[in-house]
Amino acid sequence: MSDFEKKRKQAQKRWDSLQASKVPVIYIGTASCGTAAGAMEVLQSVDETLKKNRLKAKIVQVGCIGPCYLEPLMDVAVPGQPRISYANMNQHKAKRVIESYLVKGDPFLQFAVGHFGDEGWQSGNGIPRFFDLPMLKPQVRMVLRNCGIIDPEEIDHYIATQGYEGIMNALKKGPEAVIAEIKDAGLRGRGGAGFPAYKKWEICRAAPGETKYMICNADEGDPGAFMNRSLIEGDPHAVLEGLLIAAYAIGASHGYIYIRAEYPLAIARLKKAISQMREYGFLGENIQNSAFDFDITIKEGAGAFVCGEETALIGSIEGKRGMPKSRPPFPAVSGLYGMPTIINNVETLGTLPNILRNGASWFKQYGTQGNHGTKTFSLVGKIRRSGLIEVPLGMTLRKIIFDIGGGSNKPFKAVQTGGPSGGCLSEEFLDTPIDYESLAAAGSIMGSGGLIVMDEDTGVVDVARYFLDFTQKESCGKCSPCRVGSRHMVEILERITKGEGQPDDLPKLETLGETVRRGSLCGLGQTAPNPVLTTLRYFRPEYLLHVKEKHCPATVCNELIEYRVIPDKCTGCQRCVNVCPTGAITGPRAEPHxxxxxxxxxxxxxxxICRFDAIAGDAIIIRSRRRTADEQAE
Amino acid sequence: MTKKRTARRRSGKDPARDKHFARIFSEFRGEEGDLIPILQKTQERFGFIPREAVRRIARFLKISENQIYGVASFYSQFRFTAPGRNSIKVCLGTACHVRGGQILCDAVERELDLKPGGTTEDRRYDLERVACLGCCALAPVVQVNADIHSRMTVIRLKETLDKYE
Structure with a gap:
């Protein structure tokens, strides 16, 4: 029996004993998002409750399972019963659930949202299976399959769920066959551009040079995107196994993970996972007796968005300013320290073990022709069910936003795909299938996977200004169209949002946008004008209202709105008087202010304070300063 | 601080500091690629990048101080002034923006009479705008030190900040 077989048997045993545990097991989602929602307080409360009642139970800290709107999540599995998931926990609720379920035997289903048992499990009192919840049912969890299920700090949990089988298969096949398998699977880079993964690999493998480097790009800088962080926090070994497979395929001897310093938990999990890999013989010399040597270094980014670009990232690892270089030579030929280098995104790497484990034809059953497999998205903004999702490519935006996300509370207005470099798509694009080509045809991009939903209260002019302001600040300054052009565009947009827009501002923006797009070296500059250009295309009337009538229909542009007290609704409770920092609100108690x-x-x-106050409620409104003819007459 | 000690610091010969730098440098081989990790360790230790540190790093890596400033000022992580006792980070990522992050940032600025990148006179707080903390589903968020406060409102902001001495 090989070493790996032995390790796998051991891991399986440990995993099975957890599944068939004689004491209750409590799973708490303590990834960054869960922690922000209060998972640590829940954890502490569970711990105290167990001690107080002298109960024996295991607590397992898991990663993020996806539905952030239900955070903090706590699952309880008592022997002989399926795991039951409780949502929106806090310390009091958690205490009640634990006391009720573990002491009295009543599972307290009022707080439960789903269970992990078989479909036939009846005693659940009508609660659905967790994966049958409307947010989870349409999803295909391939990359995220372990997130929220296993303990990310246990390599045995990963191995017991078929982990490291992909690299074992790869080592048996040989590097060329691995590349052929990935080519057959049609995997495209998940970092945004969608370049076929195997092509870069082939070039790099063929490139002369003894030392080659494999880099994992975990510099997830798009504001509103957290897919990579969640994956690393929830299942670090999946990414590391992918890195190993890719390195083996291209013949790299050293790997880097370039990760944002803003992700401390993800970095800690990676470090722990790497030391476990070393212990299990997946790093170092002669990996699993295959004569393949490989090691990994973690490099923390220092906060520069442009470093997500390949050549800038390389510069940053080399200790320089992260500025993109012109290509060719491509990094696959001359990259880090002048050596052939491949840079793949976290999600691309996370997909690899699945393909090597199950084969290309299995992978191709998901997605559409030319766009195989799944893609993770962070679904945020004005949406009911926000969180991390994974869907087959080719699903329509409508299905993602309304079936999975549950739509927005107020009428839907637009969705921004691809983060700050993407485009803002209006309602008419809801039936667009989400794949690289369709999104590009609509003027947007797939990007790394941020989906920001906007409702009628979101101002598209303000959002376009926001995105451009972000990319403009992150411009490295090398190409003047990007450095100066985007600056001018921001100034024009600021003018418009202040109500000082000129009639020729819109065509000016379009010309400038086109210049920036064409005159920039890297992806940042080339895509920076996208949000402005797409909103000008699909939401022009809103721009015209700002410019011509100084009117902001979404009431977000500060200079174009005013706050008003509705005398009929105001009860004169004086709460607003107390919070007003400038003394703008006055009036005696019990009389309209x-x-x-x-x-x-x-x-x-x-x-x-007015909106959240049960007594007064909505007596203060925000409205546009533009008067209708009637109001003016008044 | 006495005059003597100031003079000693200026000349870069404070024995206490020698130890800190020796410890930081001991983890590195002195290659150019070590610059960013060294700057990160320095900031972790001192809370910012002191002038003296730049001089010492230049000597250690055998590169010019200019080059170090060039790199350090390129990355938003590095600061050259001492931080406050509590660091406030207002998230202005996309999700937070559409849910009112800018209004929160304005409120902190007004409440503490502080501009982003600055520190209050009593060194109690410093303020930074950040592009995304990755808690988009809980927007808008404000981070104080290691604590992330989710679904923040202008009203709750003041009491939240008061908790940090």
Whole structure:
């Protein structure tokens, strides 16, 4: 029996004993997002409750299972019963569930959202299977299959769920066959551009040079995207196995993981996983007796968005300013320290073990022709069920936003795909299948996978200004069209949102946008104008309202709105008077208050306190300063 | 700080500091690629990149101080002034922006009379805008030190900040 076989048997045993545990097992999602929602307080409360009641139970900290709107999540599995998932926990709720279920034997299903048992499990009192929840049912979990299920700090859990089988298959096949398998699977880079993964690999493998480098790009800089972080936090070994497979295929002897310093938990998990790999013979010399030597170094990024670009990333690892270089030579031929280098995105690497384990034809059953497999997205913004999802490529935006995400509370207005470099698509594009070509045809990009949903309260002019302001600040300054052009575009957009727009501003923006797109070296500059160009194309009337009528229909542009007290609704409770920092609101108790617009700085404090107050409620409104003809006559 | 000690710091010969730098440098071989990790360790230790550190790193890596400033100022992580006791980071990522992150940032600025990148006079707080903390589903978020405060409102902001001494 080989070493790996022995390790696998051991791992299986440990995993099975957890599944058939004689004591209850409590799983708590403690990835960054869960922690932010209060998972640590839940963990502490569970721990205290167990101690207080002298109960024996195991606590397992798992990664993020996806539905962030249900965080913090806590699952409880008592012997002989399936794992039951409880949502939106806090310390009090968790205590009640534990006391009720573990002491009295009543599973307290009021807080339960789903179970992990068989379909036939009846005693669940009508709660659905967790994976049958509307948000999860349409999903295909391939890359994220282990997230939220296994303990990410246990290599045995990963091995017991068929982990490291992919690299074992790869080592048997040989590097050329691995590349052929990936070519057959049609895997395209998940970092955004969708370049076929095998092509880069072939070039790099064929390139002369004794030392080659394999880099994992985990510099997830798109604001509104957290897919890579969740994957690393929830299943670090999947990414590391992928890195190993890719390195073996191209013949690299050293690997780097370039990860944002803003992801401390992900970095800690990677470090732990790497030391476990070394212990299990998956790193170092002669990996699994295959004469393949490989080691990994973690490089923490220092906060520069442009370093997500390949050549800039290489510069940053070399200790220089992260500025893109012109290509060719491509990194596959001359990259890090002048050696052939491949850079793959976290998700691309996370997909590899699945393909090597199950074969290309299995992989191709998901997705559409030319766009095989699945893609993870972070679904955020004005949406009911926000979180991390994974769907087969080719699913329509409508299905993602409405079936999985549950739509927005107010009428849907637009969706931004591809982060700040992507485009803002209007309602008419909802039936667009999500694949590389269709999104490009609509003027957007797939990007790394941020989906930001906007409703009628979101101003597209403001959002376009926001995105461009972001990319402009992150421009490295090498190409003047990007450095200066985007700056001018931001200035024009600022003018428009202040109500000082000129009639020729819109055509000017389009010309400038085109210049920036064509005159920039790297992806950042080439895609920076996308949000502006797409919103100009699909939401032009909204721009025209800003320019011609100084009117912001979404009431977000501060200079174009005003706060008002509705006298009929105001109960005179004085709560807004107390929170107003400038003394703009006055009035005696029990009488409608008066808001002096000249003193108001639009800080929103009064609006919030009024809106969330049960007694008064909505007596303060935000509205456009533009008067209708009737109001003017008044 | 006494005059003597100031003078000693200026000349870069503070024995206490020698030890810190020796410890930082001991992990590295002195290659150019070590620059960013060294800067990160320095900032971890001192909270910012002091001038003296730049001089010492230049000597250690045998590169010019200019080059170090060039690299350090390129990356938003590095700061050249001392931080406050509590670091406030207002997230202005996309999800937070559409849910009112800018309004929160304005509120912190007004409440503490502080501009992003600055530190209050009593060194109690410093303020930074960050592009995304990756908690988009909980937007808008404000991070103080290691704590992430989710679904923040202008009203709750003040009481939250008051908790940090």
């Amino acid at each position: 008066n808001l002096d617009p000249s003193k108001c700085i639009k800080c929103r404090a009064c609006y919030e």
